[in-house]
Amino acid sequence: MARRTKRLWTDEEKRSICFQTAAPGVSVAQVARRYAVNANLIFKWLRDPRFAPDPASVPASSEEARFLPVEIVAEEQAPAAAPVAENRIEIELAGGHLSAIRTFAPVGSPDIGPRGPTGSPRKSCGTPRKEKTSGPAPARCHA
Structure with missing residues (x-):
């Protein structure tokens, strides 16, 4: 060594x-x-003061803190976004799996809300909604 x-x-x-x-x-x-x-x-x-560089002999930094000009301008108002409603479609699959699809559309759109595109109330089959099951999915409407 x-x-x-x-x-x-x-x-x-x-x-x-x-x-x-x-x-x-x-x-x-x-x-x-x-x-x-x-x-x-x-x-x-x-x-050690014998070796420390003299502050006067050190080159000035080009990255010194300095003030930058700022201009204040009036805020532009963006057009207000139309309210959005959420539609959710749930499909019960074999094996008790549930598939959900969500869509968003502006409120007032013809097919949004409690009424269908024709303006009449949406129809339901009347079958109560079931929670996930382990068996095959029933062939019934759950609207």
Whole structure:
């Protein structure tokens, strides 16, 4: 196994590495990988006033917080949507399975509501609705 030797950095190298961390969009981790150094060591150098970059020498960030112009305009009213009614058709299948189909249409449409398309009340066979059963579906109307 190779023996590790402690790497010694000059004060100028430390200042140079710390200065690179102050560039906009550059992280300490990126600089640490560039020099094969642990990021904690660079953070330690940054706390030392001898190596910390001078704020006046750091290039200004182009992504500074700034105000943007805003224009307030009147809100346009969208046309009100017509109310929608839901129709549901249930079909009882063999084996007691229930298949449901839902449709949506605007209220006032000829085939929506308690009356059929002709305006007469919808007809029902009069057979009460049954819950799911395990046997075959009865051949009766359940409207």
